[in-house]
Amino acid sequence: MLEIRKYAAIDIGSNAIRLLISNVIIKSDKDPQFKKSSLVRVPIRLGADSFVKGVISDNNVNRMINAIEAFKLLMEVHNVEKYKACATSAMREAKNGNDVVEKIFVETGVKIDIINGKEEAAIISSTDLNQLIQGDNSYLYVDVGGGSTEFTLFSKGRILTSKSFKMGTVRLLNNKKSVNKEIFANVEKWIKKNTKGLKNVALIGSGGNINKLFKMSGRTEGKPISLIYLNAQYQFLKQMSYQERISELSLNPDRADVIIPATKIYLSAMKWSGARKIYVPKIGLSDGIIKSLFYNKL
Missing domain, CATH: 3.30.420.40 (ATPase, nucleotide binding domain)
Known part of the structure; x- marks a missing residue:
C-alpha cells in the first residue's frame, strides 16, 4: 500500500x-x-x-x-x-x-x-547521508550559509564532532579584513585539530553556492568536484567583475557576490582537512x- x-x-x-x-x-x-x-x-x-x-x-x-x-x-x-x-x-x-x-x-x-x-548543525546532520558516509572513510560536512558555517565530522559512519562558526558569506562581505582573518584562523585550528590522524578525508558540501558551482561544473549527480577544479573555478570567478558574473555566468545578483567567499570557505576546508574532493548531494537545513x-x- x-x-x-x-x-x-x-x-x-x-x-x-x-x-x-x-x-x-x-x-x-x-x-x-x-x-x-x-x-x-x-x-x-x-x-x-x-x-x-x-x-x-x-x-x-x-x-x-x-x-x-x-x-x-x-x-x-x-x-x-x-x-x-x-x-x-x-x-x-x-x-x-x-x-x-x-x-x-x-x-x-x-x-x-x-x-x-x-541546533542548526544537528538538523542539517539529520539529512540522509547514508549513501556517502558508509564504510571506514571520513567526511567533513560543510554547510555554508549567509551568516554562519556548520561543520560536522563523520568517521566510520558516525558523527565525531560538530561546530558552528560565524563565518557566513554575507557576514564575510561586510566584515573588516582583520576580523575575517581571525575567523579563518579559528576555523583552520578546529579543522586541523579534529581531522588529525584521519586518512582520506573527503568533503560533503551543502548550500546554494556549492550547488551552483556543482551545476556549473557539468558533473553528473553523485560525482565529486576535485580540489584542483574548485581552485581553478575560484581564480576564474575572482578575475570577473560582479557585473560580469551576472551577465556572462547568469548568476542571480544576490549570488554573484557571495559565491566568492563561499568558494573560499570550501577550498580552505579542503586544504586544512587534506581533502582532495568534495561531494555535493544537494541537501541542507x-x-x-x-x-x-x-x-x-x-
Whole structure:
C-alpha cells in the first residue's frame, strides 16, 4: 500500500528565505522516500541588516511578512499537512529578532523558531547521508550559509564532532579584513585539530553556492568536484567583475557576490582537512527540517 504525505520547511537565512515542500512516499516494505515537490527562494538579505546595523529594517520586515504570507498560501495549495519555520544567524543576532518573529506571527499566523548554531548543525546532520558516509572513510560536512558555517565530522559512519562558526558569506562581505582573518584562523585550528590522524578525508558540501558551482561544473549527480577544479573555478570567478558574473555566468545578483567567499570557505576546508574532493548531494537545513518533522524530532 502506498501513502503520500506532504511536509514543508521554511528556512529563514541570512542571504535568502526558502520554502521547500516535499512528498514523503511511504510503502510498508520500504524506508520512506523524500522527494522535493517545490522550492521557492526569495532573496531577502537579512544579514546585510543584522550584521551591519544590528537590527532587521522595517522594509525587510515587511518583505518577510509578504514572503511568509505567500508561503502560507502555497502550502495550502499543496495540501501540506505539517510544516516548520526556522530562522538562523541573521535573526538570532538581530536585536529586534524576537519582535520580528512576534510581528510575523500576528500578521500571518506562522510561528518562527530562532535556532542556535548547535541546533542548526544537528538538523542539517539529520539529512540522509547514508549513501556517502558508509564504510571506514571520513567526511567533513560543510554547510555554508549567509551568516554562519556548520561543520560536522563523520568517521566510520558516525558523527565525531560538530561546530558552528560565524563565518557566513554575507557576514564575510561586510566584515573588516582583520576580523575575517581571525575567523579563518579559528576555523583552520578546529579543522586541523579534529581531522588529525584521519586518512582520506573527503568533503560533503551543502548550500546554494556549492550547488551552483556543482551545476556549473557539468558533473553528473553523485560525482565529486576535485580540489584542483574548485581552485581553478575560484581564480576564474575572482578575475570577473560582479557585473560580469551576472551577465556572462547568469548568476542571480544576490549570488554573484557571495559565491566568492563561499568558494573560499570550501577550498580552505579542503586544504586544512587534506581533502582532495568534495561531494555535493544537494541537501541542507530545509531537508533536515522535513526529515525531523516526519520522525517527530521537531
